[in-house]
Amino acid sequence: MRHAIDLFSGAGGVSEAARGLFDIICAVEYDEVIASTYGLNHGKGHLLVKDIKKIKKKQWVNIKKTRLGNRPLDLLIATPPCQGFSRHSRKKSSNNRDERNKLTLEILRVTNLFEPTFIFFENVDNVLNYKVFHIFLELLANVDTLGYKKHSNRPSYHLRFEIVDAADYGVPQRRKRLILIGKKIEVFPNGDATILYSSKGTPYISSPLPIWPAKNKAPKLGEYLREFNLPPLNAGQTDANDILHKCRNLSDVNLQRIRNTPRNGGSRSDWPPDLSLGLACHSKENVSFGDVYGRMNYEDYSPTITCGCLAYTKGRFGHPVEDRAISMREAALIQSFPVSYKFTGRLNGKVNEGSSENIATQIGNAVPVKLARCFLEEFHKQLNLSEIEELPAEEPLVEV
Template sequence: MFTTIDLFSGAGGVSQALKKHFKIICAVEYDKIIASTYALNHGSDHLLIKDIKKIKKKYWNNLKKKKLDKQELDLLVATPPCQGFSRHSRKKSDINSDERNKLIFQVIKISNIFEPKLVLLENVDNIINFKVFKSFLKLLSNIDMNGNKLYKNKPSYHIRYEVVDAVDFGVPQHRKRLILIAKKIDSFPNVDAFISINQKGKLQSVKPHEIWPNKTIALTLGDYLKQYNLAPLRAGEQDPEDKLHRCRNLSELNLIRIRNTPKNGGSRSDWPENQNLELDCHKKSNINFGDVYGRMDFREYAPTITCGCLAYTKGRFGHPEEDRAISIREAALIQTFPKDYKFTGKISGISCEGSSENIATQIGNAVPVILAENFITRIHEELTSTSNRSINNFVYG
């Protein structure tokens, strides 16, 4: 089985996708409660609960010696915090100095130690507008304009990155993300891998490698959720058979609002004017949060599941047909976690207990499992093909 490390592992959505094809030798998560969710689903033997900045090089070298025994790491996966790169950040990308943005360079540090055959990185689409991302690309590629190494003692990578919509890879949700796959270069020169930046600081395109999955058609939200046969709920209720199938209560005014919102895609623009349901702040001409107080649509795809996905007031998170916001279970399913996936909001790690908002944050920050599966399956195919070629060359060469 191929080997992998999962950095910034969160609640374990990527690890869920990895387990079929890879042995996870280490997963790193800083938050103790989130790490408890990870451990519930994937165990704790390989889990390191620590600030990644404080993990010394000695630890990584010992792990490499103990777990790999002179073999190369096959895949390094990283999903660093995205909040600092978000379009909702108040600072422009060229002046944003959010300390979390620098965590992306931990990927470089660990790549230089393990020299993995492949690197997979996921983040918000807006990361491509940040100077720190351009610096990251140059350091990870480690290639000069002639296709040779810039730093002789560090690995070089041929990088391909694209902004994708999760709905194009089997996820019933519109969710734009930056996906990057880097392939280790073993033969030089490789001019195709050189990454240039023009005088305006804009990234120039490079010739992409071929390690990329084909697009797949996603089921609509209704067809996707229908297979799980979830019980109907009222606002504030919990399914006694599924403790995660619970939703937030609504005030009397918000109950009136959602009852006046047409099913399957209705929004606050549909509210009758004579009932004075609209907030004063939304009446201003420059306000553009049209999805707030809206319903999802079973006939379409869900909007991006965020950390505020349980709140009817924070986006189009109203249930398509029932007069309530979506439940925790529905949010997790839209993120394509398995129905039996466990979540906890407590350090104690008791499944289904603790803060609903804490669990929603874990779900909203996760990589959709099926999105990760598409890319990881393609990476596994590449590693298998490369391994078979190496064996044939050894036997017959």
């Protein structure tokens, strides 16, 4: 089995994607409730519930010694918090001082110690516009303009990063994210790995790492959810056989709004004007968030599942045909978690119980399992190919 570390593991979406491919020898999650969900699915023996900044080098060295021995780390998974980089952040400047953004640099401490063969990094697409990400790229690549190491005591990586849509990788959801992958450089110089900048200051790789999974277009939302055969719900109802299949109640006016929203993709622009269902703020010019109070469409992909995905008032989270918002189960399935995956909304809570808001946050912040799986399968394949290439050639048979 290959070995991996999962930093900022959250509820465990990428660890789930690693099943059968990589043994997660250590996972790090700061939030205790979210860590409870991780533990329900992946165990707690390898889980550090701790601020990554407070994990000392001595502890990392001990993990390396006891869980890897002389074996190399095959993969480092790093999915740091994205809120500070989001386009919806109140701090719009690419140089904003959101402390969460500095967590990206913590990845380098682990990289420099373990020197993993591959790196998988995921964040919002807007991270590309931030100076701290540019610094991260420079330090991770660790090569000069000629392709030689800048710092001799640190590993160097040939990188590739692209903005992808999860719908192109098996997830029935339009979700734009930046994926960065890296492979440790063993032979120098490597001028292909140099970080360059466009005239607008956007970083790019001289010649990106020639490794990337093939696209795997997802089925549309209706086709994807059909196989799970979820029973219909009314607003505020919970499925008696699946407590995660639960949706929020709606006020009388919101019930009236969704009943007047056409099925499969209708929006607030479709409301009859004589019913006065619109909000005053929506009548102003240049008001954005047109998806608010909208329905999903079975014949299309879901919008991005966010932490507010259970609220009809926070986006296009109305059910395609039923007069309600989507349920936690539907949100988890759209994020491509298996139906067997367990969540909890409270510290050491029971399966699929506790705060719905906490569970929605875990689901919305997760890396979609099928998206991560495509990349992890590619890493696994590349590791196997490298192993075959390193095998000594067989001696030719000599006839006697």
